[in-house]
Amino acid sequence: MEGAESLLNPIRLAQSSLVVPVRTKKRLILPPRVKTKYTTPEEQKEKMRASGIVIPHEKLERSITLACTASIFDPYIPPEGDARLSSLSKETLKQRAVQLKQSTISQLAIRKVKQYDPNFSSKTFPEMAQKIFIEAHDCLTNFNKDKLHSLVTERCYPEMVRGNRYKTIRWSFVESLEPPRTVQIRHFTMMNKDNLYGQVTVRMHTRQTVVIYDQFGRLMYGAEDVPKDVLEYVVFERHLVNPYSSWRLHGKIVPSWAPPKDPTY
Amino acid sequence: MLKLNANYDTFLASVNIFPLSNMYTGSSREIIGKWEKKNRVVYPPQLPGEPRRPAVIYHCRREIKYSKDKMWYLATLIKGMSIDQALAQLQFNDKKGAKVIREVLLEAQELAVTKYNVEFKSNLYIAKSLTGKGQYLKKIRYHGRGKFGIMEKVRCHYFVKLVEGPPPPPEPPKTGFDQAKEYVQQLRNRTIINAL
Helix, strand or coil, X not given: CHHHHHHCCHHHHHHHHCCCCCCCCCCCCCCCCCCCCCCCHHHHHHHHHHHCCCCCCCCCCCCCCCCCCCCCCCCCCCCCCCCCCCCCCHHHHHHHHHHHHCCHHHHHHHHHHHHHCCCCCCCCHHHHHHHHHHHHHHHHHHCCHHHHHHHECCCHHHHHHCCCCCCEEEEEXXXXXXXXXXXXXXXXXXXXXXXXXXXXXXXXXXXXXXXXECCCCCEEEEXXXXXXXXXXXXXXXXXXXXXXXXXXXXXXXXXXXCCCCCCCC | CHHHHHHHHHHHHHCCCCHHHHHCCCCCCCCCCHHHHHHHCCCCCCCCCCCCCCCEEEEEEEEECCCHHHHHHHHHHXXXXXXXXXXXXXXCCCCHHHHHHHHHHHHHHHHHHHCCCCCCXXXXXXXXXXXXXXCCEEEEEXXXXXXXXXXXXXXXXXXXXXXXXXXXXXXXXXXXXXXXXHHHHHHHHCCCCCCC
């Protein structure tokens, strides 16, 4: 008898044959029940317990995978006067660049990253990084969402895409004025000690053109065929523990001494 | 067994255990209407010589508890006015629908400035202003002598189209001279058939 009752469990019945009391005419508001034996959920539970109906307590759990960190940890502070025309301090800049590369934290981070990704090298990485950067922006102009997700982390995606759904963006990469350079490498753990993420900051001095038109085709920002020199510190991230992960664009560091942007129309 | 079934029916209808029972409790307006979809049109970029295309904003409010016929009077009142004039007129109108339409216009103005790249919030005029029938509920109204009437609880939708720019000048009324000109033109348009 108990076995038969469990077979006739209402949830089981509903799931298999979808027995739902359907009304013939769709009504917006159900009229109030006349013969309510119970009104509050506590009373309902007691009635259910008394009648012997057992509802299996389903755990509503959903696993979340964290494929990227929420922000740029330990952001790189670019030195003032970087990429400004100054003939005397060229050597000092070079020295500074060399010093930064050899900074201990970056070295430790490189070692950790190489542990998980033996092909990583701080010399070949900037070229790859620039390619990812160009591809990601091309996907933005074409609104190729699937490819963009693979090139850009989840934290950076809404920053890039918000407000652009109905806008036409035209972006082109003219040339790179200086070869891209890795400037800082850091590694971080989230939640557990084993969950490693690596962040690499790359310095890019490039020439780009950007035009944005709004929903009605009116010019909003930029101008057609007017290349602009841009100095950027772009951060790339990778979930090192995952062997199938790849280096993706994570964010940009805009220095406070950067020149002001053009006005939007 | 029978007792179990009776409990099951009443218990199922009153308790939300599995998501299918949200069929009637959720909002029945999950379908995105045609008016809202009009906002999704993206125009190709304009060439530098072309005149600047005016921004167009479509906004609506659904299932307002008011009659569509009574709302129609307010909708035609503000048709063709600039947004400031419309807001002023509705503010001092005593009807219930005036308050609702005023809220809708303010919402649309906000949207225009933030989302649709409109420069001046006063530089808008109402190009179209319409009402539509919402979903009605039926109730029984009891009369004497065992008679009854079916009472309809009416609801309406309100649609508005705002266009950027100054409001177009109103059409001048037709003068006698215009009518005479038209008459003479009609006479001149006649053709004589079967003649040399």
